[in-house]
Amino acid sequence: DAKTTQPPSMDCAEGRAANLPCNHSTISGNEYVYWYRQIHSQGPQYIIHGLKNNETNEMASLIITEDRKSSTLILPHATLRDTAVYYCIVMRGSTLGRLYFGRGTQLTVWP
Amino acid sequence: DSGVTQTPKHLITATGQRVTLRCSPRSGDLSVYWYQQSLDQGLQFLIQYYNGEERAKGNILERFSAQQFPDLHSELNLSSLELGDSALYFCASSVDASSGAQETQYFGPGTRLLVL
Numbered sequence: 001d002a003k004t005t006q007p008p009s010m011d012c013a014e015g016r017a018a019n020l021p022c023n024h025s026t027i028s029g030n031e032y033v034y035w036y037r038q039i040h041s042q043g044p045q046y047i048i049h050g051l052k053n054n055e056t057n058e059m060a061s062l063i064i065t066e067d068r069k070s071s072t073l074i075l076p077h078a079t080l081r082d083t084a085v086y087y088c089i090v091m092r093g094s095t096l097g098r099l100y101f102g103r104g105t106q107l108t109v110w111p
Numbered sequence: 112d113s114g115v116t117q118t119p120k121h122l123i124t125a126t127g128q129r130v131t132l133r134c135s136p137r138s139g140d141l142s143v144y145w146y147q148q149s150l151d152q153g154l155q156f157l158i159q160y161y162n163g164e165e166r167a168k169g170n171i172l173e174r175f176s177a178q179q180f181p182d183l184h185s186e187l188n189l190s191s192l193e194l195g196d197s198a199l200y201f202c203a204s205s206v207d208a209s210s211g212a213q214e215t216q217y218f219g220p221g222t223r224l225l226v227l
Contacts, residue, residue, distance in 0.1 A: 034215075038154075041148075041199060041221070041223075042220060042221070043113065043115070043201050043203075043218035043219050043220050043221050044154070044201070044203075044218045045113070045218070046215055046216070046217060046218075049215065087154075098144070098156040098159060098167055098169055099144075099146075099154075099156065099203075099216060100156070101146075101153055101154035101155075102153070103153060
């Protein structure tokens with residue numbers, strides 16, 4: 001599975017959009033981009049995933065560049081409860097299910 | 112609430128002992144995954160079961176074993192415990208990983224193990 005690079009930490013003001021970047025320059029054509037978050041030692045929470053097209057759900061939007069070498073997770077209106085470690089994971093379509101978590105990005109939302 | 116349950120929430124035991132962690136997957140999910148999260152190693156994949164059979168192994172020690180029962184719940188057995196086994200243990204489940212296609216995994220709240 002392709003390796004990902006994320007900034008170790010980011011800040012965001014409450015009510016503003018949080019844009020979390022992820023680089024995955026070695027991504028293959030059949031690899032998906034997944035985002036999870038972990039709030040203070042709780043179980044990781046699935047956020048969103050995509051292959052090529054941009055995706056949106058009730059939690060967030062995922063923007064994948066045309067060359068698929070990077071992506072951005074967007075939380076449109078961050079709240080204090082969005083403070084968490086965010087993990088960007090690239091997962092091969094044929095992978096037997098395992099997720100490789102890196103160190104992620106610690107997002108801190110300030111009031 | 113992901114629908115995945117894990118018991119116990121906390122476990123304190125001594126070195127050399129054996130413990131069993133339990134996981135109940137979401138209703139309808141056939142695959143169960145176990146992960147370990149320690150301070151220095153981050154979240155690491157241990158093992159996956161699909162419909163009662165082992166599917167994939169990660170960085171699981173020989174002192175550790177797992178199984179998935181006919182009702183699809185899973186247990187992770189940790190034996191000859193060492194101080195370094197202190198960690199959070201998470202279980203995740205997904206619908207069907209038999210085809211090898213990507214599957215969204217949903218995680219339980221975890222079991223915090225402390226070995227003294």
